[in-house]
Amino acid sequence: MIPVNEPLLDGNEKIYLNECIESGWISSDGAFVERFERAMANYVGRKHAIAVANGSAALDIAAAALQLGPDDEVIIPTHTIISCASAIVRTGARLRLVDSSPDTWNMDVTQIEAAITSRTRAIMPVHTFGLPVDMAPVLALAKKHGIAVIEDAAQAIGQTYDGRQCGSFGDISCFSFYANKHIATGEGGMILCDDDALAARARSLRNLCFKPERRFVHEELGWNYRMSSLQAAVGLAQFEKLDAHIARKRQLGQRYETLLRGVRGLELAPVACPYADNIYWVFGLILDDSLPIDADQARSMLADAGVSARPFFWPMHEQPVFLKQGLFDGEHYPVAERMSRRGLYLPSGLALTEAQQDKAVAAVRNMLATFL
Ligand SMILES: *Cc1c(COP(=O)(O)O)cnc(C)c1O
Numbered sequence: 001m002i003p004v005n006e007p008l009l010d011g012n013e014k015i016y017l018n019e020c021i022e023s024g025w026i027s028s029d030g031a032f033v034e035r036f037e038r039a040m041a042n043y044v045g046r047k048h049a050i051a052v053a054n055g056s057a058a059l060d061i062a063a064a065a066l067q068l069g070p071d072d073e074v075i076i077p078t079h080t081i082i083s084c085a086s087a088i089v090r091t092g093a094r095l096r097l098v099d100s101s102p103d104t105w106n107m108d109v110t111q112i113e114a115a116i117t118s119r120t121r122a123i124m125p126v127h128t129f130g131l132p133v134d135m136a137p138v139l140a141l142a143k144k145h146g147i148a149v150i151e152d153a154a155q156a157i158g159q160t161y162d163g164r165q166c167g168s169f170g171d172i173s174c175f176s177f178y179a180n181k182h183i184a185t186g187e188g189g190m191i192l193c194d195d196d197a198l199a200a201r202a203r204s205l206r207n208l209c210f211k212p213e214r215r216f217v218h219e220e221l222g223w224n225y226r227m228s229s230l231q232a233a234v235g236l237a238q239f240e241k242l243d244a245h246i247a248r249k250r251q252l253g254q255r256y257e258t259l260l261r262g263v264r265g266l267e268l269a270p271v272a273c274p275y276a277d278n279i280y281w282v283f284g285l286i287l288d289d290s291l292p293i294d295a296d297q298a299r300s301m302l303a304d305a306g307v308s309a310r311p312f313f314w315p316m317h318e319q320p321v322f323l324k325q326g327l328f329d330g331e332h333y334p335v336a337e338r339m340s341r342r343g344l345y346l347p348s349g350l351a352l353t354e355a356q357q358d359k360a361v362a363a364v365r366n367m368l369a370t371f372l
Pocket of ligand 1: 054055056057081083084126127152154155176177178187188189
């Protein structure tokens with residue numbers, strides 16, 4: 001079976017991990033966490049970087065650091081991971097959703113303004129699959145209405161928008177270092193920002209809101225969302241390979257694109273948009289409406305041929321957990337609904353070989369041949 005993702009750990013990972021083990025620094029203390037934070041802050045061009053346990057934790061902290069609460073609303077795309085929504089819902093703030101754009105598969109930024117009300121406190125653009133969200137209109141709206149931007153750049157580490165790094169745009173930006181991200185620490189995440197007070201709040205929230213003066217007396221509730229030295233050691237080694245990882249992702253994506261271009265029955269991931277070329281975090285495709293199968297059926301046919309594929313996200317407005325809470329009643333977002341039913345992505349890990357890629361492409365072609 002060709003896995004949907006296999007990470008590539010072929011740099012200094014072992015050397016740095018050995019340093020942790022030999023020095024005994026395995027908790028979040030020790031040099032690696034700060035070294036990794038500094039490396040990322042410099043690369044993205046931010047003043048502060050705060051390493052955390054995972055990308056979902058980064059979003060939780062971002063929402064709490066902005067002090068969102070029940071009087072507030074936050075605009076997010078409906079087609080995203082649950083972490084974006086849960087971070088907001090847990091603060092008591094209300095979610096306002098927007099649909100996806102069929103051209104970029106990202107949030108449709110032309111729908112944001114209509115979702116802004118007097119209660120809107122933040123917009124959360126989420127760069128998905130390999131193309132960034134069109135940030136200029138998001139930033140312009142945020143400025144015009146005095147709204148914060150929480151940028152979810154988990155899938156876009158090393159991608160740029162008009163030449164500027166993803167993760168450099170949000171008042172607060174979040175990365176994930178889950179095993180399938182461009183930098184993989186197994187589990188891990190990071191918060192980036194420029195504002196000193198916001199950074200101080202985020203650092204405190206990461207560490208149970210311990211106070212330096214009286215450690216076990218707490219004014220606020222935080223989390224233990226610290227990153228360990230072991231994760232940061234792997235992260236630093238992965239960071240040293242980031243440019244190579246990105247080049248490899250682009251190469252894999254372009255190769256899929258070449259091999260599948262023109263095949264009937266498929267809409268392939270957009271190659272580029274006016275402000276960026278696809279970085280192909282994963283290689284996605286959408287099944288034509290003319291095919292009598294949906295993404296789930298396609299995935300099981302591919303699995304029978306030894307190829308694992310993953311579905312796209314299931315929209316937030318169709319999540320049972322939110323419908324049970326009475327949220328999003330009767331709301332519809334047709335582009336996201338179609339993407340979630342007809343979209344899937346092919347094996348896209350950094351360790352994927354050309355032979356595996358050829359096998360995945362053959363499996364897709366054979367599957368389509370059954371119907372066309
Ligand atoms: C991976 C991911 C996250 C969550 O990161 P975890 O480290 O898995 O918690 C958040 N947002 C997006 C867009 C992601 O792809």
